[in-house]
Amino acid sequence: MFGIYLKRELSRRKKAALVIAMGLALGIALVITVNSVSAGMQQAQDKVLKSLYGLGTDMTVTKAQAAPSGNSSDRPKFDFDAKSSGSKKQSSDRVMTQGGQTLKSSLVTEVAAQKGVASAVGSLSLNVVKVDGSFTQGKAKSSTSNSQGGPGGQGGSTGMPQVQGGGASFDVNSYSVAGVDVSRQALGPLATSKITSGKTFTSAQTSAKVAVLSKSYAKENKYKVGSTLKISGTKYKVIGIATPDSSESTTDVYLPLKQAQTLGDAKNKVTTIYVKATDSKQISTVKTTIQKNISGTTVTTSADLADTVSGSLSTASNLATNVGKWLSIAVLVAAFLVAALLTSSAVSRRVREFGTLKALGWPSRRVTRQVVGESIVNGLLGGALGIALGLGAAYTVTAISPKLTAELGSTGGSGGPGGMGGPGGPAASAAKNTVDIALSAPVSVTTIALAVGLAVTGGLIAGAMGGWRASRMRPADALRSVS
Template sequence: MFFTYLRRELRRRRKAALVVASGLALGIALVIVVNSASAGMQQAQGKVLESLYGLGTDMTVTKAAPPPSEGGRERPRFNFDAQDGDETQSSDVVMPQGFETLASSTVGKVADQSGVAGAVGGLSLSVLKVDGEFKPGEFAPRENTSGGGGGGGGGAGTGEVRGGGANFDVNSYTVYGTDTAHQDLGPLTSSKITDGRAFETTETDAKVAVVDSAYAKEKKYKVGSDVTIKGTKFEIVGIATADSGDASANLYIPLKQAQTLSDSKDKVTTVYVKADDSQQIAAVKSAVQKNIPGTTVTTSADLADRVSGSLSTASDLATSVGKWLSIAVLIAAFVVAGLLTMSAVTRRVQEFGTLKALGWKSGRVTRQVVGEAMVNGLVGGALGIAVGVAGAYVLTAVSPSLTAEVGSAAAGPGGGGGGGGMIRAGGPAGQAADKAIEIALTAPVSAATIALAVGLAVTGGLIAGAFGGWRASRLRPADALRRVE
């Protein structure tokens, strides 16, 4: 009887039911789109951080910046030989990014801290390569303009040097020294080997290299080619493509080779750390700072706060404007649904009054009204889920590009500043800190979002039913009999 009456009443009042369901659907669809877009922005920020940190890295440990009072750091120097003739000369300067290094033993100290699942050291290098030639000038005697004759010997030895000079080209690129025995952490994990192979665990001191795909295309490197760094030839064994589109370094070589090239024996610039529990990252950070003095610890949360650009702006809008807007629309939809249901009950006063006169109790009438409202809510939820998923799909299909940039206000000139967590903390991230990363925005719809939509649909039906049920419970049979003509 309950379901028969329910079906008949909904069919008889299709337009009113559709209005209530459509209002709920609009609010639910907006919630789905906003939540999906927010999830996509979180994924985008995660890709940005992975491009700086590496997959699975929760924090980095670097050397604390020295006080400014200690003076400036040594500037790079280039040495060229004085040679006769047109001789091409080349000089490489390999130096740690940020100029600050930690002892390799720091890696073990960090790994021994409570809550640390793994720690790996890396050495981030900047290479400045100067190529060119000196061209000696030519001696030319001065012309005799005095008009005197016979004094040819008087002008002997007088003249001037003409021409000559220098023509040099400066090329810079980044190199990351990776611990080939532990390749599960660090910036290289954010790239995939698309040609050739990765490092083998035994190649701890081998003259092999993995090249970023974009840099390989620019320099026309291929697997099997040689690349020379400070006079040392490395065989390219693999081409890596960064997941985010912006690699952390141009070249990757074994850590020991990087230490040798930069005269940084037993030194690292960064320790990449993975925590046992993502909920305990703050506690691990405090423990490292307390037990290993002279270090700076930067977590992924710290980096997220420094992400700027259109990605940050869009994320802020989705968090503040989008979520509050969806909440406001939901509240309005719930209230309108409740008012419409209560209005419909008022128009059905004769019907419910007659039913009560025939023996229906108030509770049965209330259940009937709540049942109709619940069906409207579920229909609205189904419509809202369909519209919301379609909106998220369109957003993913369009994939608008957002830019993200992680900067360091404390960085000194040339990216080697003292306190710049990002110029030094990510090692190779120093390059990315000055370059915007483009991320394609997606809007993934998760099962949790669908469950939230269903919960909102049920809630909307209950709220509308509560309004209508309250009104129905106050009806009296006399009201219906009084209006019967």
């Protein structure tokens, strides 16, 4: 009886039911769109942080760069022999540690022993400035001039010798080098890259003169697997080409950690300690523990790095989080109120119907149940339409894939390559690293469940108001409505 009557009443009031459903649908569609876009921006931000932070890395431990003393200078110096002829090329490399002060390698073990730390790996970040080219020597020539003087009116004088020709032509190339702990490559600078040609380091290559190059650096300098890379007079065999998981990696050359320490004259030193926590929910606690027990270090988490992300990605994320959230709430409240008012208005036009039903013996709770049932059906219909509209909007955003810009500024600390503040990274200099990210709008099962819950809630609110009004009607109201 309940189902038959419900179906008949909804069929009779198709337009009113459709208006109520569409009002709810618009609110639900907006909620789905805002949630999916927010999820897409979160994924985009995670992608940026992952590319800079390191796969599996929860935090990094570094030491801020000390202010230079008055008598010291970190400016690179290059010495060349200017007596060489132009046919002989000259080359000089300047290798410098990058990313803050160096830390003792023993600190890696100390950090790993802290409560809440699952593993810790040290890395050394270097910057190599290579200058090569040639000098061309000039030639000294003397000039002779004639002038009148002496008997016969003739005389001569020899001018000062003048150097003609000569010069120099040099090319300057700067690239980053990361020292990798070959025994634990799953954590550290090489963890964010995939070997696409050749092979990676083995645990036996602790002191081997081998190198892995980034794909972009190898292509630019025409290196391939088997080539020889020369840094500061030392030759390294290229055994692999690594392609980063995203285009934001700043490391060009990877060497075994001991080789990098020898190259940078930093024996038993590291610039960055990559840390993985045992529980991702306790990262802030682990950070506090490390800072308390190991003084003088800077601990930077992914949350700290996220605070440095600016640009259109950050702006859009804030817009979706703040404005989008409140806009969704406002639209939903408006949709629920409209649905409730329309349902209440429809009940007012059914005085004769409900009055007659009560005269026939229907109790108030049965009348209320009837109105609530109709409202829930309207809400579910609105939910279905809202989900369809929301999915359509999310699909459109994904298909268009608008580009957002993320600017990564300094966190105040410094880190290693592939991690926070690697060479050329955000904490290595004041300059910002700009990254373009394509926005997507994924719709999760949770979002769909939320939409269904909102649809039922909207129906219940509308039904509650309409049912309350219907329950207050008396059989006499039906007689008064008869003309």
